[in-house]
Amino acid sequence: MEIHPQLWITGGSLVAIFALAGLAWWLKLGGKPVLSEDADVRAAAGEVEDGFEAQRISIARDGAAALASDKAGRIMVIKRHGNQFAGRTLTSAAKVREEVDGLVVDCGETQFGSVRLSLEDPAYWADAINRL
Template identity: 60%
Template sequence: MALLTQTAVSLVAILALAGLAWWLKLGGAPRLDSAEAVARAAGEVEDGFAPVATSFDAEGASALARDGAGRIMVIKRHGNRFAGRVLGPGAGARPEVQPGEFNLVVDPGEPRFGKVFLTLPDAEAWADAINRVSGAQDA
């Protein structure tokens, strides 16, 4: 009987902790699913980065943001946070045709950061903008 009581109490405690975590909205994967979420993440990556244009991946795992100065930032999920880079010389982007997977590959030019794969409605426009920004800084 003691083992049954101990098991029941443990189960109630686990459920109570799970309920508390759910109520506090802890855990889970953060999403970039709105312009506000992208702006918040961009501001966390670089203090003062204020996007005037954003586009976020269909899955909410990555996004692009452009500020008033024309700088473009790529943001991706890294664990339960976001990491991003302002694109500069050496960065590039290319539209892809991967139905159901992604349609834009952004290479920030930093091997440790890695390429970012996005599914965007305006992939070609972003690819052109990224390639112009990175090319203009090479001159």
């Protein structure tokens, strides 16, 4: 019995795919990063904007987003974007909507989108954002 060359190619491709997936798993590549403590938020905020030193921080319950404010009263929203974090310093164009268990923050930039945060203190942040 002769095996068609296309089956050899398909089988070899599947073996290569599984080998690469195993290598990625072994190297712990990918995954979803989480903001679990204030230091994580400070580091992410510092990467977004050089010199942003977060003073007050609230991390979403799922660790996928956070809000941070600095001494100057600027507020930054940070969210997970792929396997890293992205953030924006909010301006007067920002809009906030309170929900039952958190906030939805729209920084006013369509490419960044809205961020839903389930927080312990949503009223404080809603007032702070509305004052911008």
